[in-house]
Amino acid sequence: MLIKLCIKEGIKPICTVRRSEQVTLLKTEHSVEHVYNQCDADFDAHMSAVCKELNATVCLECIAGGVVNQMLGFMGFNSTVVLYGYLSEEPVHSINALTLLSKNQAIEGFLLGFYLKKLSPEQMQGFVMQVMELCTQDLKTEVHKRFGLHQIKEAVDFY
Numbered sequence: 001m002l003i004k005l006c007i008k009e010g011i012k013p014i015c016t017v018r019r020s021e022q023v024t025l026l027k028t029e030h031s032v033e034h035v036y037n038q039c040d041a042d043f044d045a046h047m048s049a050v051c052k053e054l055n056a057t058v059c060l061e062c063i064a065g066g067v068v069n070q071m072l073g074f075m076g077f078n079s080t081v082v083l084y085g086y087l088s089e090e091p092v093h094s095i096n097a098l099t100l101l102s103k104n105q106a107i108e109g110f111l112l113g114f115y116l117k118k119l120s121p122e123q124m125q126g127f128v129m130q131v132m133e134l135c136t137q138d139l140k141t142e143v144h145k146r147f148g149l150h151q152i153k154e155a156v157d158f159y
Helices: 002-008 020-029 043-054 067-074 097-102 112-117 121-136 149-158
Strands: 014-017 034-037 058-061 080-083 106-109
Touching: 014 020, 014 043, 020 034, 034 043, 043 067, 058 067, 067 080, 067 097
Parallel strands: 014 034, 058 080, 080 106
Antiparallel strands: none
16 A cells, blocks of 8 residues: 555655565556565665665665664665564664764654644544545555454465
């Protein structure tokens, strides 16, 4: 959904994945130009080059752990990593303070609930209307399979 939203807003995403099938999916189904597999031997070289070429200044990061420092290393001056997830279940670690300071970089956290609390009732109404429109058009989720409550084991196995 983030990729679709970026493309809609004219933002050229640089995507990182962990499986080659995901590279193919993003390039063919979503026409993403820059998709790199973290498991490839040349991942660091590709990411460094494309971040420099595109002057990447914001990284939306959902993994946490050591990936935050890795992404900061790829990005240049005045860049920010926005951490919005914790998929690795590891604390952010190994931040190179010298790099962070000398490049004037930042790390921010984002949780939707905190953002929504800041909105006035009028802003909230506008936000909800915008999200409803996006969810019925650009951000529509495809359901691959449905399960009843009695099929929980099958659903977990399928997942």
